[in-house]
Amino acid sequence: MMEGLVTLDPPPLWSGGPSPGSFYEFPTAKKQHESKSHTMYPSTSGTSVVGLVYDGGVMLAADTLGSYGSLARFRNVERTFKVTDKAVLSCSGDIADYQFIREVIEQKVRDDEICGFTPVLNAGALHCWLTRVLYNRRSRFDPLWLECVVAGFKDDKPFLGYVDKIGTAFSASEVATGFGVHLAIPMIREEREKKGTLSRDDARKLLVECLKVLYYRDCRAHFKYQLADVTAAGVTVEDNLDLKQDTSWSIANYVRGYE
Template structure:
C-alpha cells in the first residue's frame, strides 16, 4: 500500500474540498464575521397599510423598544421618499436608519442626474426586494419588515417586503403583531364598505392601532400617519391616542404580571 499524504481535490473549480470547511463565496470569512443584525437591540413594532378609494394610508407608532424596555419614544419609522412613495419599517431601528440613508441618497442621485422619472412605490418595492434578498443571501440580513405605499402607473400601490426578500402586494398590509390582530379588522372593514373612503380608512387604522396598544406590549400611543394621494404625500407626526383609550377594566386581568 502506498504511503504518504493525500490531497483531496475540489469537487469543482473554486468549490468545496472534501473533509474541509467550505467558505461560501458570498459570505464573510470567520475572522471578519459580524452578528449585529442577527440580534436587533432596538426595534420597532407594527406598521399598518390600507388602500382606499383614491389613495393609500399607512401608520406606525414612534416607540423604539430596547428589548422589553420602552427606551426611545420618539422614533420616526415612516418617511416620504418621493411624491409617489412612502416607506415605513418595523424591526431593527439601526437597519431602518441605514436603508433610509441609502434611499435618500438614491433619490438625490436621481435628481442630480437630471432624471425626469420619479421613483414610484412600485419601483421602490422591487428594489427593496432585491436588496433584502441579496443581504439575506450573504448571511448578513437587514432585520426589517418594510411597507411601501404610493403610486405605480397612476394607480394606488401597497406592498410588503421582509428581511429574507419575501414580497407581495395587497390592499391591507401589516407587520409584526399586526399580522394577527390588525389584518382581520381591516379586511372586515373593507367587507362592510368595499369602496372605502379616506375617512373610513383612517378610522379603521386608528381602531387597529388602539387594539394593538391594548394588546401589544411593544406598542405605543403616539404614532405617525401618512396619506398618499395623486396630489402628493401628507404625513402627520406625533398623533396622540392616549385620551381615546380606556383602561378601566385593566385591573380585572390576572396572570400576566
C-alpha cells in the first residue's frame, strides 16, 4: 500500500440523493418536529377606512396606498370591493390577508349563485361570518391582520359594522379604522350633532373632508381613494378619485416642532 494515499468518499448516486443505505426524504414532506411559521407582522399594509350611515344608505371611503413599512410602495391598491348588491367590504391592515379573504368571499358568493341560494348575502350576514372567521384564526394563533368594515343593508335597513383581527365586532352609525378612529370619528359625530340627519350629499362631503385630514396628518395616507355608496337600489364603487386638487400644503409653514 502506497504511503500518503488519501482515500476519498465516493460521490452520491445523484445530486441531492440519499446516502448509501438510507432513505430519501422528499423536500415537500412535513417533519413532525418542525413548527409552523405564522405571520407576526404585516409587510405591506393599508391605512384608514372611514364609513358612515346617512339618510337612506351607507357610504365608506378608503385610500389606495400600500405601505411597505415607511415606504409608499404601492399607490394603486384597491381595498374596497362590492360583495353583492347589499354588501361592500373594505379593509385596512395586511394587503396579502385582504386579498386572501376577498378571494374566499368571492368564491362563496359564486357558490351561492350557482346553487341558487336565497336570500342574497347581505351586510349583516357577511359581518356575522367575518366575526367567526377572524376569531377562529385568532384562536389558532394565526390571525388575519385586518380591520374590516362592512357596509350595506340588513333587513332592508342600512348597516355598518366593524371586525378586527382578534374577532372584536360591533355595528354603529360611524365606523373607522387606523388613524380614522382618532381623527375622523369626532368629525362625523360633531357634524351629526349639528345637523341631526345627514343627507347623501352631506355624507359624501364629510367623508372627503375626513380623508383630507387623514392625508394631512397620517404619514401612511394617500391622496387617491375609493368611495362606495350603498342604497336600496344597489352598490356604487367609484375608483381613482383624487384629493390632490382640493388640498393645500401652505399650512405646513405654520407647523412647529417637527422639523
